[in-house]
């Protein structure tokens with residue numbers, strides 16, 4: 001039996017956040033010395049900081065929030081493919097891979113990723129990726145950077161195209177040490193009522 005591999009960015013007070021969004025901050029509300037019994041931590045964060053799932057409500061007011069999504073989306077077989085160096089990724093770039101029977105697709109787009117520095121440039125997913133992934137039977141796509149759309153894009157064409165075609169989104173996966181191939185994935189969002197997304201603890205195991 002192979003071991004589970006952690007593909008989650010570690011939360012620390014140095015993890016990068018979307019410019020202008022709420023940074024991650026962990027602190028002790030009370031220490032053991034203060035309470036006489038226990039340390040009591042608390043944290044503040046944008047739900048889009050670190051490794052996370054987007055709920056469709058993030059970009060569509062009439063779409064499901066995070067706790068309404070089926071947990072089965074986030075548990076099961078996943079394929080990791082190497083698309084390192086591509087500036088945009090869509091049907092044309094993905095049709096070279098054998099994706100028959102694939103349900104979850106994780107895109108490794110960078111050789112290395114800085115958890116502490118917000119990227120200046122990321123690859124974008126093309127609008128035609130939604131239709132392509134749906135044709136293949138893929139209902140979850142994950143990327144190793146903060147957005148499936150360009151960082152300055154307000155229309156979010158890839159987010160919307162993926163949603164229209166029933167494809168859910170994971171962002172900021174930590175894939176730099178992962179060899180492309182077939183895996184089992186667990187990346188469960190927290191059950192936060194009404195939320196537009198949630199951090200996930202993402203792990204994979206080779207199959």
Ligand SMILES: Nc1ccccc1C(=O)C[C@H](N)C(=O)O
Nearest residue numbers: 018021048054146147148149171
């Ligand atoms: N955190 C933000 C703050 C302001 C505006 C956008 C974002 C995003 O995170 C968008 C990104 N496309 C996302 O889905 O994660």
Ligand SMILES: [Zn+2]
Nearest residue numbers: 048054171197
């Ligand atoms: Zn997000």
Ligand SMILES: [Zn+2]
Nearest residue numbers: 054147148171
């Ligand atoms: Zn997103």
